[in-house]
Structure formats: structure tokens, C-alpha cells
Amino acid sequence: DQQVKQNSPSLSVQEGRISILNCDYTNSMFDYFLWYKKYPAEGPTFLISISSIKDKNEDGRFTVFLNKSAKHLSLHIVPSQPGDSAVYFCAAVSGNTGKLIFGQGTTLQVKP
Amino acid sequence: DTEVTQTPKHLVMGMTNKKSLKCEQHMGHRAMYWYKQKAKKPPELMFVYSYEKLSINESVPSRFSPECPNSSLLNLHLHALQPEDSALYLCASRGWGGGPETQYFGPGTRLLVL
Numbered sequence: 501d502q503q504v505k506q507n508s509p510s511l512s513v514q515e516g517r518i519s520i521l522n523c524d525y526t527n528s529m530f531d532y533f534l535w536y537k538k539y540p541a542e543g544p545t546f547l548i549s550i551s552s553i554k555d556k557n558e559d560g561r562f563t564v565f566l567n568k569s570a571k572h573l574s575l576h577i578v579p580s581q582p583g584d585s586a587v588y589f590c591a592a593v594s595g596n597t598g599k600l601i602f603g604q605g606t607t608l609q610v611k612p
Numbered sequence: 613d614t615e616v617t618q619t620p621k622h623l624v625m626g627m628t629n630k631k632s633l634k635c636e637q638h639m640g641h642r643a644m645y646w647y648k649q650k651a652k653k654p655p656e657l658m659f660v661y662s663y664e665k666l667s668i669n670e671s672v673p674s675r676f677s678p679e680c681p682n683s684s685l686l687n688l689h690l691h692a693l694q695p696e697d698s699a700l701y702l703c704a705s706r707g708w709g710g711g712p713e714t715q716y717f718g719p720g721t722r723l724l725v726l
Contacts (some may be wrong), residue, residue, distance in 0.1 A: 502669050532713040543616075543717035544655065589654055593713040598643055598706045599668065600715060602654030 506603035519577040523590030530592040580610045616718035637688040643706040644686045658706030
């Protein structure tokens, strides 16, 4: 039973345009969500997070939107840059131990 | 500073070897984690240490043995591994920064078991 889902394995966008990465979850008890970016053979890099009491959080080119009723969150990258090409993981925090439940990841390719 | 360091960067070992992976953070975080990641898959949680005590073991085989000598260090001792244990091993720590639940990952150790 996959509690966090990223249904798009890959996404390709043109440099300068908006990239939108989507994530769905099933457990309404999740109260904190994070997005990580990962290059091959490197550790995930934290990008941005959002608490369930908010519906939007913005940090530079990155904005995360949370729709609790739909159990859906999305990461917007504007403008997209070739250096943004990587695998993006959505994760939800489960319980007091901070255990992360990851989605399967979306590979973003930004074309020059 | 949100740096988590891991050594070694790469490790090749035989199935009869004993080796250790090391992780260090100086952010004052009190929760530390070991993850295993296979290619094209998300990280899978192995162990959680909270205040230097093991709080979660995700049914990991005993050939993996974690140790937390102090609040800054986390080790993973490896013994009699199998080729299917080859993966990227990631350490993470949790504390304040991006938010109270944010985990910061190290660069990982790429392990190959022959």
C-alpha cells in the first residue's frame, strides 16, 4: 500500500517555463511534507517543505501548494533551469520519529 | 550549516568482509537515520536513533548493525553481506532548519558487495 504517490515518472520542460511536479497521499494524518531533489549517486537535497496548516510555501523559484481536501501537493519551479534536471521526491512525515514516507520520484528534464 | 558527512564515499567488499560506514553531523540534531537506496527507487528507512537510542529497526537483517557512539556520530557495521545489499547507503539527521521535521541527508556511501 503506497501512501505517497508520484504518478508521473518523468517530466520534460523547456528552460524558462514552469515545471509542475505532483504528489498524492492517502493518509490524512500526515501533517508535514517535504520535497527533495536528487542527482545520481548523491544524497537527496532538501528543497522546500510545508506544514498541513498551510496551503502554500514559497522559497525563491520553488513553491509548494497543499490541497488537504484532495490530499494533493505540487511543487512549482519557475523559471525552470537546466540545472534543475534531477529526480524529485515528495515525502510525508509519519509519526513522532520523523519517519519519511517517500513517493517513487519524478525525473525532471529541463531542456535548454 | 546543514551538512551531514559520510565516509567512505565508495566501498567494495567481499561477502566475508567486515566493514563500517560512518556518518557525522554537527548541527546538534538528536535524531539520526540510516537509509538504503537502490537505483531508480526512493530511499528505504533502515534504522532511526533518537537521543542516541535505537528507536526504529525496520526489520533489517542482523548482518547490518547500527551504532550511535554519541549525538554527532552514527555508524553502520557490515558483516557477511550479500550481493543484493549493494546500494547507496544514506545517513540523515533531523532538526530545525527548513522546519522541525526536516531531515538532511549526507552524500551517501556507494557500496558494492562482490
